[in-house]
Amino acid sequence: MTLSSGTDRSGAITTGGTAQALVAANPDRHGLTGQNISTGDLWINETGGTAAVDGLGSYKVPTNSMFEIETVFAISIIGATTGQKFTATEW
Known part of the structure; x- marks a missing residue:
């Protein structure tokens, strides 16, 4: 699969x-x-692995902060509240 233009992974x-x-x-x-x-x-x-609040191997992304990840592995996410939004582009 080629992702040259990016794929929206927001949610x-x-x-x-x-x-x-x-x-x-x-x-x-x-x-x-x-x-x-x-x-x-x-x-x-x-x-x-599985994302965990304050867990080893998990990175905190505070409100309004951006992140950039370069990996071929699966990426998981967790938040305390249902409905917390994030925007993301896989490329």
């Missing part, structure tokens, strides 16, 4: 307090760029 936390897939593993991915556009912190795990 929202479906169940607060439960990690969910942001993107599946993809050997053709160059990177993922995004921003936390919610009013609460989000956490991301970029190693194929």
Whole structure:
């Protein structure tokens, strides 16, 4: 799969307090760029593991902060509240 123009991966936390897939593993991915556009912190795990609040291997993305990830592994995301929004582009 070629992602030269980017693929929209924006969304929202479906169940607060439960990690969910942001993107599946993809050997053709160059990177993922995004921003936390919610009013609460989000956490991301970029190693194929499960994102956890304050968990080892998970990175905190505070409100309005941007992130850029370069990995081919699955990326998971978690937020405390259902409906927390994020915008992201896989390229």
